[in-house]
Amino acid sequence: MAPTKTRRIDSADTLTFTFEGETITAQAGDSVAAALTAAGITDFRASVVSGSPRGVYCMMGACFDCLVNVDGQPNRQACMTEVSEGLVVKRQKGSAELEL
Numbered sequence: 001m002a003p004t005k006t007r008r009i010d011s012a013d014t015l016t017f018t019f020e021g022e023t024i025t026a027q028a029g030d031s032v033a034a035a036l037t038a039a040g041i042t043d044f045r046a047s048v049v050s051g052s053p054r055g056v057y058c059m060m061g062a063c064f065d066c067l068v069n070v071d072g073q074p075n076r077q078a079c080m081t082e083v084s085e086g087l088v089v090k091r092q093k094g095s096a097e098l099e100l
Helices: 032-038
Strands: 014-019 022-027 067-070 073-077 088-093
Touching: 014 032, 022 032
Parallel strands: 014 088
Antiparallel strands: 014 022, 067 073, 067 088
């Protein structure tokens, strides 16, 4: 059974963003990782080494398991990125080149 992408929101202060083209509802102040996890999404990126799915681990920015692409910018830690209205989030597939 596919996970549901909705959750109960107790606050009137909600916003929406997209993950892989799917609309996600979040509370203002949520991190991207918290909002995705609450929506039942746990696969944020593909491992650089094996390609296996990775998701949240520490939820405090110490590890890099939750890397995602945010508004076209790769290597963003989902747990350290606050959601905002209209944010576009995509899975990161492997490593991403950094522009210097």
